[in-house]
Structure formats: structure tokens, C-alpha cells
Amino acid sequence: MTHRQRRFAATARTLFTILTTSGVLAGAALAGAAPAGAVPDARRLSSGVTYRQFDVPAAKGTVHAHLLTVDLMDPHVRVDLLSPGAVAARSRVSTMADAAGAVAGVNGDFFNISETQHPGVEATGASVGPAIAHGRVLKSAVPTAQRFGPALPPGTDTTDVFGVGADHRARLDRLALIGTVRTPAGNLALRGLNQYALAQDSVGAYTSIWGSASRRRATCGSDTDRAAGCSTDTYEVEVRDGRVVATSTTPGSGAIAAGTTVLLGREAGADRLRELTKGERVRVWERMQASTSRIPFRFAVGGYPVLRDGEPLAGLNNTASAVRTAVGYANGGHELLLLALDGATAYRNGMTIAEVASEMRALGAADAFSLDGGGSTTMVARAEGAKTVSVVNHPTDSPERAVANGIGVFWKP
Known part of the structure; x- marks a missing residue:
């Protein structure tokens, strides 16, 4: 091991100690407790990946937000789909992240969670929109009328995706x-x-x-x-x-x-x-x-856009508040922003989709995309040197909800 590698390892061990003892990476252990107060400084999980948490005022009260910032220009960093191993399957974000070796991640697309309207029919757990992992197409989108989740903003449908292309740039498109x-x-x-x-x-x-x-x-x-x-x-x-x-x-x-x-x-x-x-x-x-890009996606996940070219989409809901997960990008697609709200009792009122769009814009996103929320909203992170990720927000579901897929952040030395 070189001097530089030893110095980095020591720094990582120190960082992990700081994060775990301060509660930043101990969301699961603090079950039911509100997270620590605002953390003004970003904590580095690896080169190119930082995490921070902060309070945000919203119409129905203050919410607590968790943010991962990912530098896609860092040669050690990549982003890909977290998958339970099959389209018609579900798993916890923490389980998928650990199985794939991710340093951080959030939950992904809306999915076929129940079938109360069709007695005797099995809910598949499969996601709504298209999914691409490692450059391989896993599935395409269901008809828009068959979608699970809140009403879509005008002009959007189930083929909308957020993803990262072979050029390592994030983008919104339709597949x-x-x-x-x-x-x-x-x-x-x-x-x-x-x-x-x-x-x-x-x-x-x-x-x-x-x-x-x-x-x-x-x-x-x-x-x-x-x-x-x-x-x-x-x-x-x-x-x-x-x-x-x-x-x-x-x-x-x-x-x-x-x-x-x-x-x-x-x-x-x-x-x-x-x-x-x-x-x-x-x-x-x-x-x-x-629809627009000629560069193939290496990774893509379904959901729906809320911000385009720095402007919120017309017709975004501004009355229904909930715990949310969103992803956006800045710097021409070279910087990724992953946002998850906290589901602890003190913050459970959450934000409207219109408020999420505004917050993503305030964070510097040019385009942003809503992922599944409510009980699905989960963010995980792993300090360098730790063997497993920890849930950093407090999901409203306990234990952590099994979901269809997620976005994983990976770091390779």
C-alpha cells in the first residue's frame, strides 16, 4: 500500500467514525427518532460522492432532507440501476446496494405493489417504466393508464426516464x-x-x-x-x-x-x-x-419529470404533500443530485411535487425527476471502510420497504 493509499484509508476510517457516532449513518439504529439537526458541511463518502442533510421549509411544516451529490466526471464513480435480480421481484434498497457493492443509493421507480382490484391475481412487484442496467434493457413501460402512483403531470407518461448515457452524462428522455x-x-x-x-x-x-x-x-x-x-x-x-x-x-x-x-x-x-x-x-x-438522445443509456429508470431547463413543469401538484425521492442533474449532466426526504414523525408531512421541483432547482439542478415516494423513500450510504451501507433517512415504513429497483452510486479505486 502506498503512502497516499494509507493516508486515504486513515481518512476514511476517521470519516466513518464521525458519521456513525454523529448519527449521520445510523438512521436504522435510531428507529423512530428524529435525525440530527442541519449538517452545514458535506461529508465525503468517497472521491466524487458527498452526503449532507438539512432542513427545508415547506407548506405543511419543516421537512428534513438528505442529499447525495455525485461527480460523474470522477473516473472512479459510476451510477447504475439497483435490481433485486428479476423484474418481477422486490428487495430493500440496503440489500440491493450491499449485494451490488454500492457506496450509496436511493429507491427507484413506482411499481405494481398491490392487486386489491383483481382478487386472486398476484402483484408482481415489477416497476412501471423502462429499466436499463449495465447497458442491458430489462423491460419497457406499461401503458400509462395501468400505472401505479400519483397522477402524472400534464404532458408526461410512463415512457419518461432518467438515466446516464455511455458518455457518463445524466439526462431525461423517453424510451x-x-x-x-x-x-x-x-x-x-x-x-x-x-x-x-x-x-x-x-x-x-x-x-x-x-x-x-x-x-x-x-x-x-x-x-x-x-x-x-x-x-x-x-x-x-x-x-x-x-x-x-x-x-x-x-x-x-x-x-x-x-x-x-x-x-x-x-x-x-x-x-x-x-x-x-x-x-x-x-x-x-x-x-x-x-426520443431525443442518440447516445445509448448505460442506466435508466422510470418515474416522471418535474423540472426541465431550470423551470418546473406546468401543472405540478401543489396541494398533496408526502415524503418524496427525486433525482436531478447539474453542470451539463456531469453532476448528479439524489434527494430523499425524511419520514420521521416530526417531518412526515413532506412536500408537494411543486415544492420538490423548486427545491431541486434551488440545489442547482437543471432537470429533475420524481421517483417513488411515501413508504418507498429510502437513502443509504456507506463510509469508506465499512462493510455495509446504512439507511440515513427514516423511512415511513418499518422495517424498510422492499421496492422494485433503485439508483446505486458506485466507487471503484
Whole structure:
């Protein structure tokens, strides 16, 4: 170990002691207690990653905020999706961060958390919007009417994403699925990829990334009403090595083998799949197309924009307050800002989405994006030298809620 490395390690150990003894990294241990008062100085978690907490006045009372600032120009730093290992699965942010080796992170997209409107149907836990991890597309967006979460601001939909491109710059964009199922009888449009809900009359594809959850939920709801009943006109086709190997009249469940694609159709989509027989050649092709950027995303997560070019979006809700999580960027996309509000009793009134947009602008963000909030809002951080992350805010759920995905901050020496 060089002198410089020994000096850095010593500094990190000192920092960890300061953070843990002051309560900054001891949110979980202080269950139910309010966090410490405002911390004026940022605490360095690693080069390029700092954390601080502070109070913010809001319409329904003071809230306590936790902020991670990430320098994407630091060659040791990267940001990626935290995942439980499957699209249709959930895990705690702290668990996902530790499993991936992240130094910090927050919860991600809204997700299919319950199915009270469809008795007997399993909630999949899958996220609403598109998801990309390590440059690999995991899923596309559900129809906007099938979204879980608060009402979207005007002009936004489920294809909106926040992400970081191959150029290491953060950006907002939209990601739409472009796909085709090529069959001997002609081509079918592919309108879903590992989604918990499919558009009416459509065909969707499911791969090993989906997980083992039942695919029945994908045939429930309509293009205008998430609570609409489940379709009884469905059909599945299993494709392996470019050929149909099995068919079924009902949506299946269980793990999908690597190299296998399950095509699920409802209504008119089911009719088209019924034309296929075992042994026929079928090729499934898909990609995600960005609305504005030509640079591929290395990481992307769903939610919705609240700030563009330094201005709050028109029509943001300014009456409903809640605990929130948001992400934004400054310095031309080279600086990342991750914000999580505290859910301790003293601060639980939270902020409106309009207030979140204003606060992100005050913090210097040019564009900002709302992630899942309420009981999902969680921020974790790990001081250099520690083996695991700690929850730095107080989530309203206890124990920490399992969520669909998150944003992880990574540091490599």
C-alpha cells in the first residue's frame, strides 16, 4: 500500500467514525427518532460522492432532507440501476446496494405493489417504466393508464426516464419499445417486454429477466382503466432456439429458461399467436428507442419529470404533500443530485411535487425527476471502510420497504 493509499484509508476510517457516532449513518439504529439537526458541511463518502442533510421549509411544516451529490466526471464513480435480480421481484434498497457493492443509493421507480382490484391475481412487484442496467434493457413501460402512483403531470407518461448515457452524462428522455415477432405468416408488432401490464389486443415478450411471477397480471386492466377485469381471451407461445416449442391458453408462471422467450397475447394479440404451431420458426426482435438522445443509456429508470431547463413543469401538484425521492442533474449532466426526504414523525408531512421541483432547482439542478415516494423513500450510504451501507433517512415504513429497483452510486479505486 502506498503512502497516499494509507493516508486515504486513515481518512476514511476517521470519516466513518464521525458519521456513525454523529448519527449521520445510523438512521436504522435510531428507529423512530428524529435525525440530527442541519449538517452545514458535506461529508465525503468517497472521491466524487458527498452526503449532507438539512432542513427545508415547506407548506405543511419543516421537512428534513438528505442529499447525495455525485461527480460523474470522477473516473472512479459510476451510477447504475439497483435490481433485486428479476423484474418481477422486490428487495430493500440496503440489500440491493450491499449485494451490488454500492457506496450509496436511493429507491427507484413506482411499481405494481398491490392487486386489491383483481382478487386472486398476484402483484408482481415489477416497476412501471423502462429499466436499463449495465447497458442491458430489462423491460419497457406499461401503458400509462395501468400505472401505479400519483397522477402524472400534464404532458408526461410512463415512457419518461432518467438515466446516464455511455458518455457518463445524466439526462431525461423517453424510451419506447420498437419490436417485431417475425413468423411464417407475417410480422406481429411487439408491444411489451417484461411488463406487468399489456395494452389491449397486443403481444408482449417475457424472458428469463422477468422472474418467476405469474404473467396473468399482464392481461388485466384496460387501456383506460387499471381496475378493469382480466381478459379471458389469452394465449401463450414459448419460443426456444428460434422455434415454437410449447403453447398454452392461459398465462403461465415460474422461471423462464435462459434463451427462451414467452410470447403472451390478449384479445386480437391472442388470435395472432393461435396461428402459430409447434416447430414453426419465430424470431423476436426488439430495441428501446430514445426520443431525443442518440447516445445509448448505460442506466435508466422510470418515474416522471418535474423540472426541465431550470423551470418546473406546468401543472405540478401543489396541494398533496408526502415524503418524496427525486433525482436531478447539474453542470451539463456531469453532476448528479439524489434527494430523499425524511419520514420521521416530526417531518412526515413532506412536500408537494411543486415544492420538490423548486427545491431541486434551488440545489442547482437543471432537470429533475420524481421517483417513488411515501413508504418507498429510502437513502443509504456507506463510509469508506465499512462493510455495509446504512439507511440515513427514516423511512415511513418499518422495517424498510422492499421496492422494485433503485439508483446505486458506485466507487471503484
